[in-house]
Amino acid sequence: MSVTAPQGFRAAGVAAGLKSSGALDVALVVNEGPAQAAAAVFTTNRVQAAPVLWSRQAVADGVAHAVVLNSGGANACTGSDGFLDTHRTAEHVADLLACSAGDVLVCSTGLIGERLPMDRLTAGVDAATAALAADGGADAARAIMTTDSVPKTVVVERDGWTVGGMAKGAGMLAPGLATMLSVLTTDADASAEDLRAALRQAVRTTFDRVDSDGCMSTNDTVVLLASGASGRAVGREELTDAVTAACAVLARALVADAEGASHDVAVTVVNASDEDAAVAVARAVTRSNLFKAAVFGNDPNWGRILSAAGTVPVEVAPFEADQVDVTINGVQVCRAGGVGEDRTLVDLAAQREVRVEIDLHAGSATATVWTNDLTHDYVHENSAYST
Amino acid sequence: MSVTAPQGFRAAGVAAGLKSSGALDVALVVNEGPAQAAAAVFTTNRVQAAPVLWSRQAVADGVAHAVVLNSGGANACTGSDGFLDTHRTAEHVADLLACSAGDVLVCSTGLIGERLPMDRLTAGVDAATAALAADGGADAARAIMTTDSVPKTVVVERDGWTVGGMAKGAGMLAPGLATMLSVLTTDADASAEDLRAALRQAVRTTFDRVDSDGCMSTNDTVVLLASGASGRAVGREELTDAVTAACAVLARALVADAEGASHDVAVTVVNASDEDAAVAVARAVTRSNLFKAAVFGNDPNWGRILSAAGTVPVEVAPFEADQVDVTINGVQVCRAGGVGEDRTLVDLAAQREVRVEIDLHAGSATATVWTNDLTHDYVHENSAYST
Incomplete structure (x- = not known):
């Protein structure tokens, strides 16, 4: 209705x-x-x-x-x-x-x-x-x-x-x-x-x-x-x-319904200093083409997540890079800024939804930003639309 | 040597x-x-x-x-x-x-x-x-x-x-x-x-x-x-x-040498209020996936250029949207924020190098930022690298 x-x-x-x-x-x-x-x-x-x-x-x-x-x-x-x-x-x-x-x-x-x-x-x-x-x-x-x-x-x-x-x-x-x-x-x-x-x-x-x-x-x-x-x-x-x-x-x-996408990705930042900081880090990750292409390839590439988070200025989101944990679909693949659980335990191919959680250990604020993966079809559709 | x-x-x-x-x-x-x-x-x-x-x-x-x-x-x-x-x-x-x-x-x-x-x-x-x-x-x-x-x-x-x-x-x-x-x-x-x-x-x-x-x-x-x-x-x-x-x-x-790329794109901003403003606008355009995918499709989609420029805060780069001109490979496809020359006059397929000039009519500073187009091969390579 x-x-x-x-x-x-x-x-x-x-x-x-x-x-x-x-x-x-x-x-x-x-x-x-x-x-x-x-x-x-x-x-x-x-x-x-x-x-x-x-x-x-x-x-x-x-x-x-x-x-x-x-x-x-x-x-x-x-x-x-x-x-x-x-x-x-x-x-x-x-x-x-x-x-x-x-x-x-x-x-x-x-x-x-x-x-x-x-x-x-x-x-x-x-x-x-x-x-x-x-x-x-x-x-x-x-x-x-x-x-x-x-x-x-x-x-x-x-x-x-x-x-x-x-x-x-x-x-x-x-x-x-x-x-x-x-x-x-x-x-x-x-x-x-x-x-x-x-x-x-x-x-x-x-x-x-x-x-x-x-x-x-x-x-x-x-x-x-x-x-x-x-x-x-x-x-x-x-x-x-x-x-x-x-x-x-x-x-x-x-x-x-994002056409061309094969995954919906929820990037949740937890334990940020405030909500703006949580949003800023989540948004940096959702805007990383390298991360989004990795998701398309069903690759739990946590290095690209950490690296995207690291582009956020410290005055916007205070955190220590060597304290950050990253969990993908429940598997903590990055612990304290380094290698965590075995990344092969993460199965991204099984379902459309991907859940990324980034723990900044810098406070208690949380925010989630949604994005999609970067796919061949995205490139195709956006290169062919007006011509 | x-x-x-x-x-x-x-x-x-x-x-x-x-x-x-x-x-x-x-x-x-x-x-x-x-x-x-x-x-x-x-x-x-x-x-x-x-x-x-x-x-x-x-x-x-x-x-x-x-x-x-x-x-x-x-x-x-x-x-x-x-x-x-x-x-x-x-x-x-x-x-x-x-x-x-x-x-x-x-x-x-x-x-x-x-x-x-x-x-x-x-x-x-x-x-x-x-x-x-x-x-x-x-x-x-x-x-x-x-x-x-x-x-x-x-x-x-x-x-x-x-x-x-x-x-x-x-x-x-x-x-x-x-x-x-x-x-x-x-x-x-x-x-x-x-x-x-x-x-x-x-x-x-x-x-x-x-x-x-x-x-x-x-x-x-x-x-x-x-x-x-x-x-x-x-x-x-x-x-x-x-x-x-x-x-x-x-x-x-x-x-x-950017693998996966089919075009090198020079985005030059002219007549900006200062160099930082020129860089900020050029960088916003070079980071627009929609613009980069359009270049891959040989599509001189100036609307995506203008729209990307419009995301730069006015305090960073003062300009009036209805004064901006956009020239692609020598053809002024956007004039005063609206339709200019016939966009079909732009041939992006002929060569790898693309020259975009954005005239802000807001000063006299200039800067160029280089990027590549967003291609199927980019997605492929970046989704397949570590898996």
Whole structure:
């Protein structure tokens, strides 16, 4: 049910001809209230697509009536003309829904550096509006897919209220530039301020810790809409908990569907001095091509893990290299910075999921970052996408 | 002639059985004076191999009589036993050369997490000492190769004095952990202080700007030895100029020999606010797997270049995303952050070298970072190396 699982939402996904395949490519999610509170987080890339520039402004007042999303084109690096295209799209949706354009958020995903075919997109918005339905969440989730092999949706039920969500992309999934889009909905009654706090906290520990290939998109957007239709007033803590649970499911689904990948790798750093230190070390390992290629080869090459950890500046993550332990799938292959258990005891071929634990012996903080292995198929897909 | 091109040096390379192939694997370079000034730079990885820990101490006084190098084992993550192995190696060389162990530098390259076979290494040192010759530079250059397909050497002639050098590895070249080793020699008469300044400056603009896969080794070492045998007192500026020229040749040779690579890519940032900003932007692009995979696919995907540039924090490199131009092999495919010339005009398949120029329009500083494309063979080699 995705974004239409909570009360107060309708959605649709239609084929507007933006994708040459004829697949669904325009999605619309409408919040029918009674409340229309909203929050969003965006890519921190300094090269920001037109829809990101637009939506950041539009959501600043904490109100959004609808989100229109398209696959088949990112509308990034398209200059002021591209921005006008986004503006026109929002205005067209606003006309159809009889709301203000400033309450319509826009998300796009696909190749960058190309204008959107506005005639098709506009006709697609018409069709999506006509198709809006209380069970339209599934179609909407399909319409935002690019190279995703399955739509990603989630429903988190709480006592009398619900969080629903959909997502596409991430890292290897989206060779066009790794765009990740997600729309979350809830029928909780919550302030925009609480939505913002909950979303920021949720993203920080979920989507921000999926690092499939270290590349940051121009279009990444996560939106959270609250209708209040359940009549339940929900506090910030409860809200954060449910939104985090929903984001965690979607983030894990993105890693699991990374095309070209043969392993999902969870790198957990334990006993770090603080959470930032744990994240920094985990991220350094998840960004090491040598480590990721070794995982592809089913090689428990702990030296590459240690070496990647060693690139993190001491002021970011204090630890002593000769105290670090590394455990891969339960086998402590590195102990105190040197050789531990026999590495041949580690079987990476048996399953897709790989668990790496790095014990820094420098404190008590923990963090996990997910990534994928570096494979022939990753190289193939990312070298062949736009040509 | 490599390291034996300048006067006052002898060298050798022998097969000690560290490599299962039977190829040369132990090298020795001896400075016969009259001076024995030395300087070195080492990896900044916090996980440092035993020979790095040793050599850093040994060279601190600005004096070195010899450098012993082995391939076939990195002696990294081997704990205090590994450090004793390095110490014993230096002492054995010192005994044979009748000098102090503290004047013998040690370099190792190969797999990490494994002890060196000290009996073979010691026998190899005996053989290398016996084989020392004024034309031994070529053998020494061969003995430090790992997956290098050719030895890398350089000779820079100046007015009455010479700089010689050899190098191995870098990025894709050395899947064992990307170790880069280089020994440079000169018969100039120069102080250790001037050698240090010259080497630091030379490395900063050459080896430090080769970023084949973004991975930093536990063993990287560059050594500069001066014999003074030419009788020419050389000032710091002249010395820096010659050493930089030598390092530039070797660095370029490393990129050209990157196994698994099908393109060498020079990313030049122009009109940056300062040199650090130019390097930061160039490095972000050379570390983008999406960009590197696109180059492998002969795809002039400027969106991935712009997007990688956009990940650099504004305080590091101030620029406006909508002012950036990108030129690939002479074709300005991106102008003012948007579409420029027709990208199909760029032919990446015609030659191995790719030239990317990014104009930030934010100042007047320039820097170039070299990298390679991300290929099937890179993945293959780095997934199959140690298993």
